[in-house]
Structure formats: structure tokens, C-alpha cells
Amino acid sequence: MTRFAPSPTGYMHIGGLYQALVDCKLAQQTGGVFMLRIEDTDTKREVADAVKIIEDSMHRFGLQYNKDEKYAPYYQSKRKDIYHSVAADLLARGLAYPCFLTAEDMEKIRENQKAAGFATGIYGEFARDRNLTEEEIIAHLDNGEVPTIRLYSMGNPENRIFCKDAVRGSIGFPENNEDIVLIKSNDGLPTYHFAHLCDDHFMRTTHVVRGEEWLPSFPLHVQLFRMMGWQTPMYIHTSTIDKIDSETGKQRKLSKRHDPEANVAFFLADGWPTEAVLEYLGNIAASGYEEAKMKGQVKSIWEYEMRPKKISMSGALFDMKKLEWWAKEFIASLPVDELVKRVRDWADEYDAVWAARIADKPEYLKNILAIERDNPKRIRKDFITWKQTLQEVAYFWDDLFVPNTEYVYNKDVLSAFLETFNVSDDKDTWWNKIVAIATEKGVKNGDVAMNLRVALTGRTNTPDLYSIMHVMGEEKVIERIKGAING
RNA sequence: GGUCCCAUCGUCUAGCGGUUAGGACGUCAGAUUCUCAUUCUGAAAACACGGGUUCGAUUCCCGUUGGGACUGCCA
Numbered sequence: 001m002t003r004f005a006p007s008p009t010g011y012m013h014i015g016g017l018y019q020a021l022v023d024c025k026l027a028q029q030t031g032g033v034f035m036l037r038i039e040d041t042d043t044k045r046e047v048a049d050a051v052k053i054i055e056d057s058m059h060r061f062g063l064q065y066n067k068d069e070k071y072a073p074y075y076q077s078k079r080k081d082i083y084h085s086v087a088a089d090l091l092a093r094g095l096a097y098p099c100f101l102t103a104e105d106m107e108k109i110r111e112n113q114k115a116a117g118f119a120t121g122i123y124g125e126f127a128r129d130r131n132l133t134e135e136e137i138i139a140h141l142d143n144g145e146v147p148t149i150r151l152y153s154m155g156n157p158e159n160r161i162f163c164k165d166a167v168r169g170s171i172g173f174p175e176n177n178e179d180i181v182l183i184k185s186n187d188g189l190p191t192y193h194f195a196h197l198c199d200d201h202f203m204r205t206t207h208v209v210r211g212e213e214w215l216p217s218f219p220l221h222v223q224l225f226r227m228m229g230w231q232t233p234m235y236i237h238t239s240t241i242d243k244i245d246s247e248t249g250k251q252r253k254l255s256k257r258h259d260p261e262a263n264v265a266f267f268l269a270d271g272w273p274t275e276a277v278l279e280y281l282g283n284i285a286a287s288g289y290e291e292a293k294m295k296g297q298v299k300s301i302w303e304y305e306m307r308p309k310k311i312s313m314s315g316a317l318f319d320m321k322k323l324e325w326w327a328k329e330f331i332a333s334l335p336v337d338e339l340v341k342r343v344r345d346w347a348d349e350y351d352a353v354w355a356a357r358i359a360d361k362p363e364y365l366k367n368i369l370a371i372e373r374d375n376p377k378r379i380r381k382d383f384i385t386w387k388q389t390l391q392e393v394a395y396f397w398d399d400l401f402v403p404n405t406e407y408v409y410n411k412d413v414l415s416a417f418l419e420t421f422n423v424s425d426d427k428d429t430w431w432n433k434i435v436a437i438a439t440e441k442g443v444k445n446g447d448v449a450m451n452l453r454v455a456l457t458g459r460t461n462t463p464d465l466y467s468i469m470h471v472m473g474e475e476k477v478i479e480r481i482k483g484a485i486n487g
Numbered sequence: 488g489g490u491c492c493c494a495u496c497g498u499c500u501a502g503c504g505g506u507u508a509g510g511a512c513g514u515c516a517g518a519u520u521c522u523c524a525u526u527c528u529g530a531a532a533a534c535a536c537g538g539g540u541u542c543g544a545u546u547c548c549c550g551u552u553g554g555g556a557c558u559g560c561c562a
Contacts, residue, residue: 041562214562215556216557253555283511314494315492315555319499325511326512445521448521
């Protein structure tokens with residue numbers, strides 16, 4: 001039983017997708033359950049449609065969570081009663097207490113601690129309300145004050161607590177002595193620490209996959225589980241996905257604010273094959289996948305076993321070039337019809353102008369994309385994304401065709417070709433005519449081809465010319481060559 | 488400052504005391520091709536540093552350096 005537990009910030013981070021993939025894989029390969037839990041305990045950060053974005057992203061990437069229970073997805077905000085009853089139990093057992101410290105009080109405490117060189121936080125002597133009497137509590141309450149419920153920490157930093165991570169092994173920390181907040185006063189909702197404790201226990205989570213930013217609070221969480229007498233789940237702290245900051249030159253986590261590629265929506269809008277993104281991510285978590293796939297042992301990431309112990313511990317730099325390679329390989333493996341479908345689906349959603357062009361002549365696009373795709377060993381790999389695929393073949397449309405003004409045409413050659421051109425020629429006949437022209441005009445075969453190529457496409461590099469002419473059709477070919485001669 | 492994590496080619500990594508340190512992306516060179524893309528050959532490219540332990544360390548331990556995370560009534 002694994003779970004992906006994002007907070008609804010209106011944004012799906014690539015690192016979140018990575019974690020969700022690990023969760024989903026672990027559940028899938030063991031026949032377990034994969035749940036989605038919305039951590040919406042921060043009412044201030046709530047964003048409309050955020051859950052829809054998360055669900056939609058997961059759906060598109062094929063990360064299907066279990067929906068057959070009435071609680072899928074779970075919302076922490078709807079489970080308030082559960083947290084409150086656990087808190088009440090803690091209160092009764094003297095393991096938690098109501099705290100009436102205000103934000104200002106705490107700010108002051110923090111400043112003093114900093115000035116004195118102490119660790120910040122509410123602990124030990126700084127926990128003013130730790131041992132309030134019943135009368136004092138009632139007095140505060142009568143005063144209209146709403147308390148936070150704090151943990152009555154029994155930890156002693158002099159002692160060490162060992163926490164087991166599936167990837168990193170046993171990690172030793174000083175015990176936690178902070179009286180962290182369990183239930184917030186402003187909205188009565190639990191903090192992450194408390195909510196995850198209750199949820200992962202009651203949901204029977206066996207494997208908690210989360211980012212390594214949680215490592216520092218690991219001892220607290222283990223302390224909490226032990227205090228409750230609950231079984232601690234297996235934790236897997238994944239490393240971050242980083243990039244080199246262009247300004248500082250230093251490695252850092254992919255940031256929502258500065259890096260468009262941190263956002264999963266970016267990959268969707270740019271038309272990256274979701275399978276390729278998943279394979280790229282999956283290979284970071286299970287590095288043997290790539291080789292197994294190339295050897296033909298597995299066909300997709302879903303057939304490859306991901307072993308928690310083998311998940312990479314160091315932060316990986318996001319490598320666009322490698323992603324491009326996965327994408328090229330993936331697109332090359334697609335049958336033409338599927339490729340056309342994917343490109344159309346993308347255009348329908350993200351590019352109305354292209355969608356209209358395609359809808360106008362769907363067979364045309366199919367013929368274009370089918371060029372040099374018949375030999376499975378020699379399929380062109382110049383398509384990376386659906387968007388870029390269309391840009392790549394844009395010259396097939398008159399409104400997008402950009403005549404090449406730089407190129408110096410050999411108009412003699414072009415005229416000669418026009419005289420002998422016949423669309424119904426087979427490839428050999430067609431080529432023989434080009435050779436004949438080359439011989440006659442005293443130029444290389446390649447020069448004749450290049451003149452035609454540039455005249456037809458405006459570019460100096462394209463797929464097979466014969467196929468291009470066939471797909472374009474007689475009329476367009478003649479028109480463009482004439483254009484080059486007269487232009 | 489404190490706590491914790493991490494450290495093999497440019498990048499992602501394999502390695503789990505003895506290896507010519509392997510693979511992939513990228514790069515470069517060559518062959519093929521009407522150009523390009525493919526495809527095929529080949530090449531350059533790494534164990535951060537210093538101490539231990541050991542017959543022997545990339546591998547185990549310690550330290551240094553470097554990078555990262557956390558230090559909120561955010562997750």
C-alpha cells in the first residue's frame with residue numbers, strides 16, 4: 001500500500017511525478033494498492049482546480065491510483081474528526097497539551113533563541129504552556145483564546161534515535177525534543193507531521209515515498225509512531241531532481257518559480273510523449289531499466305522491477321538531451337496511425353490553428369508522417385515532441401512555407417527538372433532523370449537534389465525528396481519550383 | 488550556526504576488497520545516404536582530497552573539501 005500525497009497548490013512538480021511513479025510502480029509490481037491523498041491542511045495555500053490538475057496529470061501519465069474505495073482520493077480536510085480523536089487521546093494520556101502562545105510570542109522566542117545561539121523552536125524551558133494547570137487552561141479558554149495542540153515531547157537530544165530508510169539504511173539523529181504543533185489553532189486542521197502519522201497508520205500505508213526534504217523530520221515521525229505504539233511504515237526518501245542555476249552556477253532543485261520544466265504541465269503543453277517522460281524518470285529510479293529495454297527484455301517501465309534499495313540517493317541533474325533521446329526513440333517506435341493520432345490529440349488541445357489545418361486534410365498529415373517509416377530499422381528520428389513534429393513538417397503547408405531567400409538556385413537545373421517531371425514516375429525513373437540532368441548541366445547529382453530540396457521546402461535538410469514530392473503532389477511541386485525560378 | 492543527506496566520465500549511472508572501472512545520453516572521427524535524420528565502426532572522457540584498516544582499496548572507517556536539504560500554527 002503506497003500513496004502519493006501532494007498538497008493542492010495548483011501545480012504538479014516534476015519531482016512529484018517522479019515520486020508518484022515510484023509509488024505507483026511499487027504498488028503495481030507487488031499487486032498492492034496505490035492511493036492518492038490530498039494534503040489540503042493549509043487553507044491559506046488552497047488553489048481552485050488544484051486537485052483536478054493533479055488527477056489529470058496522473059491520468060495522462062498513466063499513474064492510476066485505486067479508485068474502487070469510497071475515499072479515493074482522500075482529502076485530509078475531510079478527515080478532521082480522525083485527527084481530533086487521536087489528539088484527544090494524546091491529550092488524555094498527557095502526551096499532548098494545549099498551548100496558548102501567540103504568533104508574536106513565538107516570534108519573540110525565536111529572536112531571543114537566535115541571539116543567544118540556541119536552536120529555535122518550542123522545547124524544554126521555552127515551552128511556556130507545557131505544564132499548565134487545569135485552572136490556567138480554563139482561564140485562557142475563558143479569555144477566548146484558541147489553543148494549538150502541541151506534542152509533549154519526551155525526546156532528549158542527548159540520545160540518538162535510529163531511523164530506517166529503505167534506500168539509505170539506518171540514519172542516526174539526536175532525539176526530537178520540540179513540542180511541535182499537532183493541531184493548528186487557526187483552522188483546527190492538523191499539521192503535516194500529525195496528519196501523515198494518522199493517515200498512514202489508518203490507511204495501512206506500508207511504504208512512504210517522499211522527497212528527501214523530509215529527512216530532517218524523520219526522527220520526529222519515528223518518535224510519533226513509537227509513541228502511538230503503531231508500526232512505522234517503510235520510508236523511501238527520494239532525491240531531488242536538480243539543475244544548474246544559470247546565475248550562480250550551482251546545483252539546485254528544479255524550481256517552480258524559475259524553471260518551466262519543473263512543471264509537468266510544461267511537458268504536456270509542449271507535447272512531450274508522456275511515456276518518454278515516464279521512462280526518463282523511471283530510469284533515474286531504476287537505472288537498469290534502460291539496458292533491459294535496449295536488450296528487449298522489457299517493453300516498458302511497467303515490466304521492469306524497481307527495487308527500493310537501488311533507487312538513486314544523489315540528486316540527479318535533469319538532462320533534457322537524454323529526455324529528447326527517450327522521446328525520439330518512443331516516437332520512432334509508434335505505428336504511423338498512432339503517431340498521427342497523438343499529434344492530432346495534441347493539436348486539438350493546445351493549438352487550434354494546427355488542429356484546423358489537420359482537420360482540413362487528415363490524410364495529408366498521415367502521408368507526411370509516413371515518410372521513411374516503412375523500414376523498422378531505419379525510421380527517422382527527428383521528431384521529439386508532437387509540437388515540434390508539426391513544426392518540422394510545416395513546409396508542407398503553403399501558409400507556413402518559407403521560401404529560402406539565401407540559397408542561390410541553379411535555375412537551369414530547376415527548369416530542366418520541370419520539363420521532365422512526372423509524378424507517376426517510380427523512384428528509379430525519377431532518380432535517373434536527376435542523374436541525367438546533372439550530367440547534362442555538368443553538376444553533381446547531389447546539387448540537383450539540393451536545388452529541388454530548397455525550392456520545395458525552403459530547407460537544406462529534409463527527409464527523402466522523392467517521398468516529399470509524392471506527398472506534396474504534382475501541382476504544389478511545380479508551383480514551388482516555378483516560384484524558385486521566378487523568385 | 489546546528490542537524491542530516493550526498494560525492495565514479497560533461498550528464499544519468501553499473502560496481503558492493505583484487506575489474507583493461509562497464510553501459511547509456513551527449514561530444515568527436517569514419518563509413519553509408521540525394522541533404523539531414525537513421526544505421527554501422529571507432530575515439531576521447533571518471534573513482535574530489537588526505538589519513539587509516541588490509542597483502543591489496545573506487546569499494547570499509549575517520550577527517551577535509553564540495554554540493555544539497557531542513558531549522559514555520561507550509562507541506
